[in-house]
Amino acid sequence: MRRNLLCVTALLGGVFASYPLYAARPDSVNAVLPACTADCSPTFRVRQIIVPTVLVATGASCLFVPPMKEANKAVNQRIKHWRGRPLRADDYLQYVPVASYLMMGSLGVPSKHSFPERFVMAATSYLAMGFVVNSLKHSIRNLRPDHSAYNSFPSGHTATAFCGAELIRMEYGTGYGLAAYTAACGVGFLRMYNNRHWAKDVLVGAGIGILSARASYWLHTSIGKWLHHTSNRKKTYLCTDLYNGVCNNPSRRRKLN
Numbered sequence: 488m489r490r491n492l493l494c495v496t497a498l499l500g501g502v503f504a505s506y507p508l509y510a511a512r513p514d515s516v517n518a519v520l521p522a523c524t525a526d527c528s529p530t531f532r533v534r535q536i537i538v539p540t541v542l543v544a545t546g547a548s549c550l551f552v553p554p555m556k557e558a559n560k561a562v563n564q565r566i567k568h569w570r571g572r573p574l575r576a577d578d579y580l581q582y583v584p585v586a587s588y589l590m591m592g593s594l595g596v597p598s599k600h601s602f603p604e605r606f607v608m609a610a611t612s613y614l615a616m617g618f619v620v621n622s623l624k625h626s627i628r629n630l631r632p633d634h635s636a637y638n639s640f641p642s643g644h645t646a647t648a649f650c651g652a653e654l655i656r657m658e659y660g661t662g663y664g665l666a667a668y669t670a671a672c673g674v675g676f677l678r679m680y681n682n683r684h685w686a687k688d689v690l691v692g693a694g695i696g697i698l699s700a701r702a703s704y705w706l707h708t709s710i711g712k713w714l715h716h717t718s719n720r721k722k723t724y725l726c727t728d729l730y731n732g733v734c735n736n737p738s739r740r741r742k743l744n
Contacts, residue, residue, distance in 0.1 A: 584655055589602070591663070623641055633682040644675075652667035
């Protein structure tokens with residue numbers, strides 16, 4: 488995991504350095520952008536954190552509240568009756584949403600941002616998500632239901648899938664988002680089906696993934712405003728009354744950009 492974070496950090500630095508050059512280059516300049524409601528606005532809205540906050544709070548309550556602990560165990564027992572041979576598709580399916588998020592715009596699907604912008608936002612969201620998930624795993628040290636390790640809480644696979652699904656919803660609209668969320672829910676279910684995670688792990692992982700994706704869009708908007716403000720302050724002027732390298736009449740300067 489540490490190696491993956493270092494690779495993403497290096498790539499993020501390289502792409503971010505070229506951010507001003509590519510920020511204004513959408514993949515499909517004549518495409519009609521998908522409709523966006525206030526819930527997928529790139530700026531912060533309180534309503535945007537309601538669903539992920541409820542998911543995280545519900546899952547976290549299973550650590551401390553006795554009735555919620557029993558409900559968490561009951562879900563695991565119910566799934567146990569359906570369990571057959573392990574299905575390892577979740578190891579690969581978790582990456583499908585983010586891969587689709589990066590490539591759909593380049594394949595002709597109308598997008599709100601250029602590929603470098605999408606890459607930066609995806610890298611930012613996954614760095615944030617990975618930091619939070621691994622910090623919780625190593626601090627809480629909750630035992631997995633199969634008793635294989637003390638890093639059950641929260642589910643990293645689920646966080647990865649839901650982060651990608653939310654990125655797709657915010658970038659391409661609700662229609663594509665529903666398909667991505669279906670895949671993400673499948674990942675969450677398979678983590679419980681394979682006896683790798685409790686229900687609480689999946690709920691918290693989903694909430695963290697959604698919040699990480701939205702935070703990357705909020706940060707992107709703030710950086711974009713800052714870059715726009717900075718570029719507007721750097722103006723070049725041509726003096727039309729120049730003598731020996733000195734502008735004799737500053738009032739006759741002409742703005743070039």
